[in-house]
Every structure is written in structure tokens, then in C-alpha cells.
Amino acid sequence: MKTLKTLVIAIALAAGTTGLTHAATSVATSKSTVQVQQIRNATAKIEYAGKTFLVDPFLAKKGTYPGFPDTFHSELRNPTVELPLPVNEIMNGVDAVIVTHTHLDHWDGGDQNFIPKAIPLFVQHEADAKVIRDQGYTNVRIMTDSTEFEGVRLTKTGGRHGTEEMYSKKPLGDALGEAMGVVFQAPGAKTVYIVGDTVWNATVDATLSKFNPDVIILNTGDARMRGYTGAIIMGKDDVLHAWQVMPNATIIATHMDAINHMTLSRKELRDHVNEHKIGDRVRIPADGEVMKF
Numbered sequence: 001m002k003t004l005k006t007l008v009i010a011i012a013l014a015a016g017t018t019g020l021t022h023a024a025t026s027v028a029t030s031k032s033t034v035q036v037q038q039i040r041n042a043t044a045k046i047e048y049a050g051k052t053f054l055v056d057p058f059l060a061k062k063g064t065y066p067g068f069p070d071t072f073h074s075e076l077r078n079p080t081v082e083l084p085l086p087v088n089e090i091m092n093g094v095d096a097v098i099v100t101h102t103h104l105d106h107w108d109g110g111d112q113n114f115i116p117k118a119i120p121l122f123v124q125h126e127a128d129a130k131v132i133r134d135q136g137y138t139n140v141r142i143m144t145d146s147t148e149f150e151g152v153r154l155t156k157t158g159g160r161h162g163t164e165e166m167y168s169k170k171p172l173g174d175a176l177g178e179a180m181g182v183v184f185q186a187p188g189a190k191t192v193y194i195v196g197d198t199v200w201n202a203t204v205d206a207t208l209s210k211f212n213p214d215v216i217i218l219n220t221g222d223a224r225m226r227g228y229t230g231a232i233i234m235g236k237d238d239v240l241h242a243w244q245v246m247p248n249a250t251i252i253a254t255h256m257d258a259i260n261h262m263t264l265s266r267k268e269l270r271d272h273v274n275e276h277k278i279g280d281r282v283r284i285p286a287d288g289e290v291m292k293f
Helices: 002-029 087-091 126-133 164-168 172-176 202-211 236-245 266-276
Strands: 035-040 043-048 051-055 096-098 121-123 140-142 147-149 152-157 181-185 192-196 215-219 250-254 290-292
Touching: 035 250, 043 192, 121 126, 126 140, 152 192, 152 202, 164 172, 181 202, 192 202, 215 236, 236 250, 236 266
Parallel strands: 051 096, 096 121, 121 140, 192 215, 215 250
Antiparallel strands: 035 043, 035 290, 043 051, 147 152, 152 181, 181 192
């Protein structure tokens, strides 16, 4: 009987140990939580693999700047809405800044003094680096297809900030310029793809195929130039397309309701999402909203 009891206890302990080992393995192999906070326009605060990134900071008060000339509704002043929370709260805990391009609605750090001058700040190329260094920033870094920042891999991706017709016209093509996207990767973390200011093209398709992201952030305000057909960033049909071609990804739609030349509102996009019954994987965050994945 004593031997039998000892055997039963041993089996129970072994089973418990196995359960604990399985649980520990599950924790170790599960992907860690990614947090994305929509701030305003394309500005987002992303907590990723233990680091916090502020993307495309545009932190001025409502109405600080005139509308962009030769665009839809240029009579409106930018930004058209206030920030959802104080700037010091937005900056709290930020480890690095990413500027996808230096158009004013993605970077107003030359006019505003909210960003610390010595903070690590990533840009797409030397031209943007020079602009920002000339504004007094001392730790500007150029992102590549294999940039590492304290355990996070940042990959620069491409795009096209408008139609071919627009790029063929001077000086419009030069003004549109280049804008990058960014892919976030880290061991045990979900892959996040910020597509950036671009229309849908072969470069976006290639990036999706290569990285198979879990979370895709689309700039979907359908911004328009006066006198031209087509948009300079994505719109509602691109949200539907992303949902169709990436069946396992969550799509975050942003860059709406804050700048004069946006022609797609959150309300209109929600109606589109509901019409096509794609709300299971599409998020349309309000300013200040926090999303966890």
C-alpha cells in the first residue's frame, strides 16, 4: 500500500510538472501584446517589444497652419481638430520618433518644441535627415531595410505618394516627394506594417507578401489635389482590398478627420465597412483610442 501511494504521488507530480512546462512553453511561444494609440491624423504612439515609438508627430494646436494650397478645402486651417490629450502625456515614455516624411502634417517639429532635441529620430533618407538636423535635432538616423533599435527591427518600405500623372507634373511631383512605410519586428512579437502616405501599388503588394504582417496601419483619408483625378493616399476601397488579400491581419484605418484635404471621414468609412461586412478585422480608432493586439 505504501508503495502504491508513493507511485500515485509520483505520477501526480509528474503530471503537474508536465502541465507547468506546457504552460511555460505556451507563454514563451505566444506573441507579446502590441499597443497602438491613435493620436491624431497619422500620429500614433506604438508600444512594441518593450519600446515606445511616436510616429509622425504633428502636435500643433487646432488651426495653427493654413490649409495646403491647391488641395481640396484649402480654405480650412490645419489641423482641423485639437489633440485628444496634452502633449506632455503624448510624449511620456517615448523612446524614439519615426518620421515617414517631412510634410507638415507628419512632422511639425521645426515649428514646435515638443520633441526632445536629442531623442533617437528615424527618417527615410539623407534629405529628410538634413531638414531635421537643421532644426536642431542631434540624433537623427536614416532607416534602412535592416535597422535595429534596442531589440526591435525596423524595415524601411516604399510607396508612391500620388498618381503617375501627378508625379509627371512639375513642381507637384517634387512637392509630393517620397514617403516611406515601416515594418516592426521582434522575437515573439506580432509584425506591424505602417504603410505610410502611399496609394496602393506593387511595392505595397510585395511588402505584404514578404512580411505577412499581423497588423496593418493604413492612411485612408483619400486626400485630394485640386485639378487632378485620383488621391495621394489610400481610401475606403483600399481598406476592403487589404481585408481581402490579408485574411489573417487586423487593419487599422487612420489619417482622417484632421487635415483640410482629406475627403473620407471615419463615418463614411464605417458605413463602407458595415456595407461590406468586414468589421471583424477593421479598426477605425477615434483620436486618443488605445488598441491592443
